[in-house]
Amino acid sequence: MKAVYGLLIMCLFSALTAFSQRCGFDILHQKRMLSDPAYKAGIDEQQAWIRNYTRDHRNELLNAPQAALFTIPVVVHVIHTGGAVGTTYNPSDVQIQNAISYLNQVYDGTWPGTQGVGEIQINFVLATRDPACNPTSGINRINGSGLANYTAQGVNANNTTGVDEIDVKNLVRWDPYRYYNIWVVNRIDGSDGTSGSFIGGFAYFPGAPQSLDGTIMLATQMQPNRKTLPHEIGHAFSLYHPFQGASGATCPANTDCNTDGDEVCDTDPITQPVGFVCRAGNNPCTGTPYSINTESNYMNYTNCSNLFTADQKARMLAAASSVFRRGLHTSWGRSSTYPVLPFSGPSAASCTPNSSLTGTTNTIAGMMNVTVAGRNYNSATTQGDNGYVPASSCLNLIQLVPSNTYNLEMTPLAINYEQVRAWIDYDNNGLFDNATEQVFFQNDIGPPAAYTLSVNGNFTVPAWVPVNTMLRMRVVEEVSTRYGAGFAISNACYNPTYGQAEDFPVWISAAVVLPVTYRYFTVTASGKDVQIAWETGTESGSSHFSLERSADGARFTSIGQVPANGSGNGKVYRFTDPAPGAGTWFYRLRQVDIDGGYAYSSIVRVDINSVDHHGYKLMSNRVHHEIRIQFMGDPGEGPGSVRLVDLSGRILLQRSLNTRRDQLVSIDLSQLSISTGVYLLEIVNGSGRHTEKIVRE
Ligand SMILES: [Zn+2]
DSSP states (O other), X not given: OOSOOOOEEEEEEESSSOOOOOOHHHHHHHHHHHHOHHHHHHHHHHHHHHHHHHHHHHHHHHTSOSSOSEEEEEEEEEEEOSOOTTBTTBOOHHHHHHHHHHHHHHHTTOSTTOEETOOOXXXXXXXXXXXXXXXXXXXXXXEOTTSTTHHHHOBOSSOSSSBOHHHHHTTOOOOTTTSEEEEEESOBTTBOSSSSEEEEEEEEOTTOOTTTXXXXXXXXXXXXXXXXXXXXXXXXXXXXXXXXXXXXXXXXXXXXXTTSTTSOTTSOOOOOOSTTOOOOSEXXXXXXXXXXXXXXBTTSSXXXXXXXXXXXXXXXXXXXXXTTTTTSTTOGGGOSOOSSSSOXXXXXXXXOOOOOHHHHHSOSOOEEXXXXXXXXXXXXXXXXXXXXXXXXXXXXXXXXXXXOEEEEEEEEOOSSOEEEEEEEOTTOSSOOOHHHHEEEEEEEEOSOOTTTOOEEEEEEOOTTSOSSEEEEEEEEEEEOGGGOGGGOOOSTTOOOSSOEEEEEEEEEOOOOOOSEEEEXXXXXXXXXXXXXXXXXXXXXXXXXXXXXXXXXXXXXXEEEEEEOXXXXXXXXXXXXXXXXXXXXXXXXXXXXXXXXXXXXOOOEEEEEOOOOXXXXXXXXXXXXXXXXXXEOOTTSOSSEEEEEEOTTOOEEEEEEEOOOTTOEEEEEOTTSOOOSEEXXXXXXXXXXXXXXXXXXX
């Protein structure tokens, strides 16, 4: 990992109303921000990425179809004190499963009483594959009583009388890029959470060092309706407390809600509540009444918490997309199957690239993320991994099929201009041939933009590569040759000065039998919406379904995703396409399996005849040289515009409109050199954005 330190965020919870202790977050965070330049640099950089991504992708994140976008494999390490399973400090499997189930109900908005945004579109599963890729329950029990003072004092947060958290985490840690680690402990600062005020747990922001990343939880709080776990997971996905930046009775700054306070715009600036009281009346930080968005927020310290807000959701989804979290969703750690057990890595390569000391001690270049065949691999930069990652982990497996074409994507650190070259040793002779085995090369990747830049290219696995073989992929990365010709990655034995090299095991498998069959796939108009439903016959190894819509039955675009619901038979799925507009539409499913392969369903057509009016009426969908729109006032009056786009998304015409009642607008097409066929007309008026299908005849 790059020199990025996460925020230590400790959270205090109490069953008592008399409570005056502050959360440790402010103390530790401020101390490190002031005393540790590397910490500050890392925090500033990581927060900037999350902030920018949230800003740039807010609408698409919040408007994605209502289903989980990210499924996070969780491993729960129970650090007990020698007691039997089912005792207080060694909670049973059922208790832990129930705690994860509760977490999911909070994050999918189904926990009774949920307010706010509801579905966060991040859910959690106990890991199904351990770090050796063997089946696991995702629950791992370790006796921690051998650590001095652990039994009596547990883990330190504010105190120093117990065990340092690093010593507990070093007992057992599964790769934080492949699993989210939760350590369940007996006590924090000596308290087990059964009485008085206590710290229920603490977590780190994405970007924490691998040695620290994860959540520590009190065993007594690891159960349904104890709010520590959803709160800590909020921190794990980059949420601050809503009183971030407040000091005593002094309110947080509130000049720009994107950068001040908790950096969440739909939570008002507040001070920290005292005694877990949900406040009513006037909020002195705004002069307006307190909002449930802060007072009932899971990230606040109140006894009425039952919500996350929309902007918190956008921020969590941005964090889930960050290089520090994005590998979790595609991890083998949540796969039901694994192609080759027991796993043994590829045969030896002829050489191993070694990074220089310069490269391993300075944050100058490095690979942050590699994605191939549906597997997204976070990788440390040179500083964290000493410059070379061998192909020895089964969790890094890439599964490919001969003759198939794949995309390789790489995200460099991108603080400086960089270059990358990748090979697969198809003939398995230990050598990487530039002419026949190179799968990617690009020099001068820039301009500098930490983490935000990625490059990609396609490659095709030769048909002659034998199936059921383990091969080696090598990716070598270095600063650009614009800094000197000597930095050219001439071959796979190149020793990077500032960059690094990573090897991946590649399993060549026979064409995968399609993992899903369908019992039905129906598409029906329901008012202005389209209801899509399907039932699978058999299902195994399926990742998700991508819904695709077309105006002409030939060119399809994705309109959303639905995650697969595990293996088995007879799973029923539903999806609503809200108001695609009047006319004929075509739908199909793109079923994607966990190995990145995919298959299409049949295509189903639907006609939408009547559409609720949105304050306008299109005089005809079939046009020659003129489109005419009749505006009808309420609900549609307001600033308006219209865009005509073709099916590839190219904008052909754009203008603003008068949407007043009884206004008839004519749009002249005669000056546009467009052919006959199907086009999309996007109309914006006071009732929102609407898309109509236009057929030019
Ligand atoms: Zn907290």
